[in-house]
Amino acid sequence: MTKFRFGKYRESDSMSRLLCEKYPTLLVLSRFGIALGFGEKSIGEVCKDTGVDTDTFLTIINLLLDENQDAKIAGASFSLESLITYLQNSHNYFLDYRLPGIRTKLVDALNPTQKELNRAVLHYFDEYVLQVHKHMQYEEKNVFPYVYALLRGEKRENYNIGIFSKKHDQIETKLTEFKHILIKYYPAKSSNEINSVLFDIFNCEKDLASHNAIEDKLFVPAIMELENKIGGNHE
Amino acid sequence: MNNSVKIVIVEPSILLRSGMISILQQLNMIQMDVSDITDIDQLKSAFGRQNTDILIINPSVLGTVSLPQIKKDANNSALKCIALQHSLLDHTVLKTYDEVISIYDSAEQICEKLTRMIIKPVLDKRHETLTLREKEIIICIIKGMTNKQIAEKLYLSTHTVISHRRNIAAKLQIHSTAGLTIYAIVNKLVELGEIGDLPGAIGE
Numbered sequence: 277m278t279k280f281r282f283g284k285y286r287e288s289d290s291m292s293r294l295l296c297e298k299y300p301t302l303l304v305l306s307r308f309g310i311a312l313g314f315g316e317k318s319i320g321e322v323c324k325d326t327g328v329d330t331d332t333f334l335t336i337i338n339l340l341l342d343e344n345q346d347a348k349i350a351g352a353s354f355s356l357e358s359l360i361t362y363l364q365n366s367h368n369y370f371l372d373y374r375l376p377g378i379r380t381k382l383v384d385a386l387n388p389t390q391k392e393l394n395r396a397v398l399h400y401f402d403e404y405v406l407q408v409h410k411h412m413q414y415e416e417k418n419v420f421p422y423v424y425a426l427l428r429g430e431k432r433e434n435y436n437i438g439i440f441s442k443k444h445d446q447i448e449t450k451l452t453e454f455k456h457i458l459i460k461y462y463p464a465k466s467s468n469e470i471n472s473v474l475f476d477i478f479n480c481e482k483d484l485a486s487h488n489a490i491e492d493k494l495f496v497p498a499i500m501e502l503e504n505k506i507g508g509n510h511e
Numbered sequence: 512m513n514n515s516v517k518i519v520i521v522e523p524s525i526l527l528r529s530g531m532i533s534i535l536q537q538l539n540m541i542q543m544d545v546s547d548i549t550d551i552d553q554l555k556s557a558f559g560r561q562n563t564d565i566l567i568i569n570p571s572v573l574g575t576v577s578l579p580q581i582k583k584d585a586n587n588s589a590l591k592c593i594a595l596q597h598s599l600l601d602h603t604v605l606k607t608y609d610e611v612i613s614i615y616d617s618a619e620q621i622c623e624k625l626t627r628m629i630i631k632p633v634l635d636k637r638h639e640t641l642t643l644r645e646k647e648i649i650i651c652i653i654k655g656m657t658n659k660q661i662a663e664k665l666y667l668s669t670h671t672v673i674s675h676r677r678n679i680a681a682k683l684q685i686h687s688t689a690g691l692t693i694y695a696i697v698n699k700l701v702e703l704g705e706i707g708d709l710p711g712a713i714g715e
Contacts, residue, residue: 393696400689453690461697 284338287320307365332358367412385469431506437499515542521568653692
């Protein structure tokens with residue numbers, strides 16, 4: 277009775293069907309600034325109406341839905357500018373909305389009889405958020421401008437995307453570690469509040485992982501290709 | 512969470528790799544964390560990600576690397592190596608492995624081999640309680656001491672301290688000082704107020 281569903285979403289598929297079938301893609305929509313309420317329109321139509329590059333949208337959706345997918349095999353095509361906009365919005369989402377939201381919930385869930393421990397727990401979380409901030413800020417201040425320069429055909433001598441090494445793993449594992457610590461050691465006052473925090477962390481962990489997958493599998497390889505092209509012109 | 516058996520598959524062929532993963536999934540007998548890589552060069556980073564219990568490896572990818580060398584890289588002398596055999600191989604080669612799975616084995620045979628040879632012993636010897644020494648070291652770490660300072664205080668070599676720290680991280684799955692602090696408070700390894708310089712939450 278095994279049932280497989282193969283194949284990717286295409287431009288002509290209904291946008292609402294996509295969202296109902298795969299609800300995590302809701303996040304992609306908001307990061308592209310696409311609002312709900314598009315009725316029966318197809319993915320392609322919705323993208324055109326909102327000025328979003330359809331190829332980039334589909335590439336991200338399909339990569340998100342199949343994490344094991346190799347972007348090259350999938351024949352990904354997308355625009356780097358759109359991708360950067362997407363990544364930028366995604367950063368804002370984590371830093372301005374997701375992580376502060378988790379912190380607020382966490383504070384509510386803390387057991388008031390555990391003052392010392394609470395301080396250590398919040399310290400851990402804040403240190404983590406700071407790390408995410410730094411990482412994302414680095415991308416925005418160094419990597420994105422570098423890519424824009426590449427797109428204009430300028431190649432800087434002292435930088436290449438290889439320098440932007442994969443520090444992603446740390447960001448994911450630290451949140452995972454936090455989750456383990458809460459589950460294993462935290463004497464919560466009631467389970468509903470702490471469960472709600474944990475659900476959020478589980479989800480956020482997944483979101484971060486797919487955000488990172490998009491950077492590692494789409495963004496970085498595309499930049500390397502661009503670097504090679506420009507480097508080749510100089511020689 | 513640590514009761515699962517950590518398995519790494521090294522096999523260049525995607526068909527064989529996917530097949531092996533699919534069989535492991537079907538076995539459904541015990542929790543396994545399976546990761547797969549295509550060649551031997553990726554092995555070190557795979558070991559870095561998790562403590563590996565079992566390596567299922569295509570003997571032809573080994574090249575000049577030896578099994579003892581791999582066990583050393585894995586930092587686990589008890590690592591079990593299983594040959595994934597799909598072509599005729601010399602008996603003396605196969606004998607160096609702990610077990611051989613042939614591509615002609617049935618799911619039952621594979622299941623039996625895994626259970627008998629590997630999974631039982633691995634699970635039997637798992638223990639996660641900290642030793643007294645490890646607890647001492649945690650206290651030093653959260654007080655902000657460096658490896659060198661810890662070594663001097665406890666009359667150990669820095670090398671020993673580092674290896675203790677690695678064991679602590681493996682047992683608790685906690686890698687950061689901030690995390691160890693939480694562990695120490697909950698488990699009362701430290702007296703209240705002993706961690707004087709614990710920074711408060713940012714923004715408080």
